Amino acid sequence: MPTVPAWDPGQYLRHAGHRARPFADLLARVPALPGEQPRIADLGCGPGNVTVLLADRWPTAHITGYDNSPEMLAAAHAEHEGPPRGPGRLDFAHADARDWTPAEPCDLIISNATLQWVPGHVHRFSDWIDALTPGGTLAFQVPGNFDSPSHRLMRRIAHSARWKDRLADTLRHDDAVLAPEAYLAHLTALGCAADVWETTYLHLLQGEDPVLDWVKGTGLRPVLTELGEDAEDFLAEYRTALRQAYPPTRHGTVFPFRRVFAVATKEG
Known part of the structure; x- marks a missing residue:
């Protein structure tokens, strides 16, 4: 069973601009909401840096960001939660x-780069859609890059003779998310009008070993959690492999990142 990772908000936010862009693109496709003071749930809110974008769009809404990481929730509470400003409200809770x-x-109900951590997450859709008001929306985006070099190299090293006893069952595989057409089929079968698409971003990252720095905030968390103080030896192997897979250019290191999006609106 995959390791439940310990999260580091500071590391995650090192690439906050790049990570927030898919959420903004998802949000742009969410239609008008049915209520004048809508109730919004951000499922997997992390440190809350994109949850606040919901308050910018719907200033009268009651928005709750949910996460199961104590570290992420502490950061969200500290940075983004405060007394209500006007008719709207923003808060955070464990879930x-x-x-x-x-x-x-x-x-x-909106979720940004979270459902890939939830095995069988499509089976939760019916409960969430049932909980929507008529005309309400379920929207999410998930990374579709599990077959990219960053993940394949991570899994290859984890399954090598040196690490397999500790890491063989730690990482997710390329079936952690579904193909876009599968999400479309699930959502339309539940009676929703669904808009599903995919995009590959070409992030131009700066600094030394920027792809390693990126994955240390997300996909590598289970390895770092499992290995603890022994992680440096794993990182040394992984760093070498990533440098070959993602060579720097004079303008930075190109990191292609595919993502899958879905916006499903319940019948009014």
Whole structure:
């Protein structure tokens, strides 16, 4: 079973601009919400840096960011939660997407780069859509890069003779997310009007070993959590492999990143 990672908000936010762009692209496709003071749930809010974008778009909404990481929630509380400003409200709470169901009807349930951590997450869709108000929306994006060099090299090293006893069952595989057409089929079967698409971003990263720095904030977290103080030896092998797979250019290191998006609106 994959290791439950310990999260580092500071490391995650080192590439905050690049990580926020898919959320902004997802948000741009979310239609108008049915309520004048909509109820919004951000499932897997992390440190809350993109949750605040929801408040910018719907200033009268009651928005709750949910996460199962104490470290991420502490950062979100510290940086983004405060007294209500106007009719809207922004708060954060602990929840796990594997079993979370809204306590009250929602106008929007949105999730940014979280569901890949939830095995069988498509089986949660029916509960979440049932919890939407008529005309409400379920929207999410997930990384579709599990067959990219960054992940394949990570898995190859984890399954090598040196590491397999500790890491063989630690990492997710390329079936952690579905193909876009599979998400479309699931969502339309639940009676939603669905918009599903994919995009490959070409992130131009700066600095030394920037791809390693990126994955240390996300996909590599289970390895770092499992190995603890022994992680440096793994990182040395992985760093060498990443340098060959993602050579720097004079303008930076190009990091292609495919993502899958879905916006599903319940019948009014």
